[in-house]
């Protein structure tokens with residue numbers, strides 16, 4: 236049983252998985268590599284003068300995996316509630332169990348709709364439908380959260396990455412029953 240399964244590994248999902256794994260949570264990251272991030276060229280990502288989409292995505296995946304996240308190249312097709320969380324089925328026939336799920340599926344809400352997650356009209360250009368989230372990233376289904384473009388934030392890589400981190404910190408805090416902070420200090 237994974238503590239946190241993140242579906243979608245663009246900036247929102249990979250950032251969420253990085254925080255979750257670094258916090259010591261058993262973390263699964265499922266992605267079928269159909270996101271929008273690879274197509275961009277980024278000169279407005281704080282701290283990085285310029286980077287191409289493929290490099291930004293690959294670096295994010297490597298960071299999450301470095302801290303122990305399991306990255307599964309697959310499409311999540313089905314989410315059903317289990318006894319102590321959720322069962323996720325994938326296109327390749329795998330099933331995974333997770334206590335919490337973070338949906339970070341970019342422009343796509345089909346999986347959310349299948350799982351009974353409420354959606355609403357989007358407000359960003361070309362984003363027609365998004366998941367209806369509370370301020371902390373919770374959806375209408377207890378244990379399913381959403382982050383990034385699919386949660387309706389401004390469609391910019393640094394904002395979606397930050398939103399993934401923010402929602403992951405909220406999930407980690409809930410699992411820990413205490414507010415979570417991840418700070419590493421410079422070694423002298």
Ligand SMILES: Cc1cc2nc3c(=O)[nH]c(=O)nc-3n(C[C@H](O)[C@H](O)[C@H](O)COP(=O)(O)OP(=O)(O)OC[C@H]3O[C@@H](n4cnc5c(N)ncnc54)[C@H](O)[C@@H]3O)c2cc1C
Pocket residue numbers: 242243244245246247248265266267268269270271272273274275276277278279309310311312339340341342343346382383384385389390391392393395
């Ligand atoms: C051409 C272009 C140029 C851009 N230029 C800029 C720019 O200069 N600056 C800027 O800040 N932003 C730019 N953007 C926007 C930026 O790329 C996005 O705002 C941001 O990267 C979206 O991140 P995300 O994680 O929310 O979604 P995505 O990066 O779309 O990631 C979603 C991931 O979820 C996966 N997924 C979806 N459904 C499933 C499923 N059922 N199972 C498994 N995986 C699933 C997808 O395969 C994808 O990998 C640009 C976008 C485009 C298209």
